Amino acid sequence: MSNTLYITGAGVSAASGIPTFRGEDGFWRIGSAHYTPMEMATRAMYQHNPKEFLAWYYHRFATYRHHGPNDVHHWLSDKNLITQNIDGLDAKAGNNNYIAIHGRLDLMTEFHNQGEAVTTHPAPWESIDEGNLHASLLAAFAIDGEKPQLYHSYKPLVLLFDEYYTDLYGITEAQQRMLSADKIVFIGTSFSVNITQMALEIARSRSIDVEVVDPEPVQVAHAPVTYHRMTALEYVQRMG
Incomplete structure (x- = not known):
């Protein structure tokens, strides 16, 4: 067989x-105001500038969540x-x-060290207030300060360029x-x-x-x- x-x-x-990733309208052609897509899609960016990372991820991926x-x-x-x-x-x-x-757009995990076993949770996209996007995203992913905290904050279930x-x-x-x-x-x-x-x-x-x-x-x-x-x-x- x-x-x-x-x-x-x-x-x-x-x-x-x-959109595809490398076409004219692709995800990897569209960055943020200050960073290229290849810089945005990293664990380092999520750790050091989660506000920018989550906003980029929301606009570039989560806005397509209702497509069939x-x-x-x-x-x-x-x-x-x-x-x-x-x-x-x-x-x-x-x-x-x-x-x-x-990874999966509709899921997130507790922020953890790579390789550790964790459970997945539904991603909170429907709770996001686009009128107050940054604050809403940080609250939804339990990021209380400037950086996410291990075993407290959440991270979208997506494999980033500097992850394995x-x-x-x-x-x-x-x-x-x-x-x-x-x-x-x-x-x-x-x-x-x-x-x-x-x-x-x-x-x-x-x-x-x-x-x-x-x-x-x-x-x-x-x-x-x-x-x-x-x-x-x-x-x-x-x-x-």
């Missing part, structure tokens, strides 16, 4: 009206899936067993799924994050077939590779 693993990126949510899944998410709803997206649209589409390897994969994000299960796959299909990803490189290394070492779905696919150093030069939506329409 075939065991295909799908690894998705921002391209699968484009049809839901959510598209046909790609519904097609993937019964598939073996790892997604880089934090939008939670795969859950909305009914996939109850997918791995959100970079832990089991909070399902890394052990993700690696097991890669190792047991007989095909890995990458959909709508730029291959610029560690999880895709990890999957490619496993595919090379175990001679796993690889497919890449993207209108302008990145050429990957692996053989064999089948390229589908189309959008995620076109791909699932073709697959039926």
